[in-house]
Amino acid sequence: MKDSQQRFLLIVNGKSAGNPALREAVEEQRKAGMNITVRSTWEGGDAAQFAEEAFDAGITRVIACGGDGTVNEVVNGLMRVAHDKRPALGIVPLGSANDFATSTGLPLEPGPALSAAMTLDAYPVDVVRVTAEEEEVSTTKYYVNMTTGGFGAEITSSTPKTLKRLLGGGAYSVMGALKAWRHRSYRGTLRWGDQEEATSLLLLAMGNGRQSGGGQVLAPRAKLDDGRLDILLVKDFSSVAELPTLVNELQSFPAEGEFVRYFTATQLTVTTQSGDPAWPLTLDGEACQYDRFCAEVVPLALRVILPEGCALLSTNDRH
């Protein structure tokens, strides 16, 4: 479809509605004849609703203007639209972390980002469905980038920089930090493929994309369109003497390390024993807490506007 035939909906996080660079970029594109509607959110939930309504309003591309949380809401709204009617997703990153946009190589400034979202091609990517059963109520949420769980999720959702120190620091500074944060592990039984493991984890990461928490690469080999989740398990340690091994393994992501395991799966379920605390999760920046949940890949569910040659697409592997 030609750019002039596209109908664009910008869903702007109300926090950024006055962003001068975005306003200027929209004005410029409109002057160039582009058909742009802008809707600004008032509160959580609006972005998903606007995205869900987009197809009926004749929109062909929905452009999420905000941080990872806004992108996540828009993805959830788009997933409520039938697959063959689902508008493509573009991103103008205006958040504090912007992990998805950064890792896919999209422009980070509003002007170039809007231009990219309006003119670049859209590529089909996987979306991950997370279902949870809590007191007989079932909830379904989607994400496109990464979910972190356990203590790691607590840190990523509170202070992204703290996780950076955990992963990037030396063993002794890590130990001090962990003590200061009163770190804890989360217990549960994990099931994937034909495997089952009862374990105690500091961190679980389920990556469709590669990074979260403001630049933490937790799924370095993930591809957005390979039909698989890249799973990182970081087991708890019992003494400071074990920390150098743990920190080393976090640099190499071994398939079967002493503390770190990295593998792929199409589906992963986590179940806690009754009486154990529920797992804190951060789904593309959105915090929640579940006793039992299942994450599964919905292959090629959403077209996302990405840079040509994006390293996160397996179609670009040969380049």
Ligand SMILES: Nc1ncnc2c1ncn2[C@@H]1O[C@H](COP(=O)(O)OP(=O)(O)OP(=O)(O)O)[C@@H](O)[C@H]1O
């Ligand atoms: N008008 C508004 N004012 C303040 N907050 C809003 C408004 N509309 C939506 N929100 C909230 O903003 C959250 C999303 O924020 P967003 O991810 O865009 O920014 P961020 O947190 O700075 O980004 P990042 O995750 O990249 O750090 C939503 O969960 C929603 O609840």
